[in-house]
Amino acid sequence: MSDENKEYDGIRYRAEKSSPLVFRILYFGLWTWGIIFMAYYLFSGWTSYGEFDQIKKAKEARLAVQQEKGSAGQAVPTSKEIKSTDLAAAGKKEFAEKCASCHGADGKGGIGPDLTAKKYKYGRTAPEVTASISDGRPGGMPGFKNELSGDKIQGLVQYVLSL
Numbered sequence: 001m002s003d004e005n006k007e008y009d010g011i012r013y014r015a016e017k018s019s020p021l022v023f024r025i026l027y028f029g030l031w032t033w034g035i036i037f038m039a040y041y042l043f044s045g046w047t048s049y050g051e052f053d054q055i056k057k058a059k060e061a062r063l064a065v066q067q068e069k070g071s072a073g074q075a076v077p078t079s080k081e082i083k084s085t086d087l088a089a090a091g092k093k094e095f096a097e098k099c100a101s102c103h104g105a106d107g108k109g110g111i112g113p114d115l116t117a118k119k120y121k122y123g124r125t126a127p128e129v130t131a132s133i134s135d136g137r138p139g140g141m142p143g144f145k146n147e148l149s150g151d152k153i154q155g156l157v158q159y160v161l162s163l
Helices: 020-045 048-069 079-103 126-137 150-162
Strands: 004-007 011-013
Touching: 079 150, 126 150
Parallel strands: none
Antiparallel strands: 004 011
C-alpha cells in the first residue's frame, strides 16, 4: 500500500504536503510587506508625537509673526476683516433705519423675532440671513432687495451676524 494516496471512509487525501503556489506567494508577500512596513515606520521618523510637534511649531511661528505685526494677543486684521467691519458699521445704520422698528434697537425682538438667539427659524448663516433680508419672510417681514443695494444688504447681514 502506497503512502501517497490514502483513502479513509471514502475520503481521498492528497499525497503532496505543500500548499498551492498562489497561497505560498501570498504568505511570503504578506511577510515581506509587514517587514517593510515596520522598517519604514521605525526608521522614517514619523510618529504622532512628531506630527504634534510640527503643528505646535507652526502655531508658534504664526503667533510670533502676529506679535511682531500687532500687539500681543490680538490678531492683525486682514483687508477682508477690515472690509467686513466697515460693512457692519454701515449695516448698523441701515438696521436702525429699516429693522429696529420690528426687531428692536438691540435686535432682541419686538414685533419681529429675536436676532441675537443662537438658533433661528430660518438659519444663522450668511446666505440664509441674506435670503431673509432680500426676499423677506412670511408673516410680516418684507423683502428689501428692491430698496437696498447689494453692499447695503451685505452690511446688514454682517451686522445681524455680529449681534
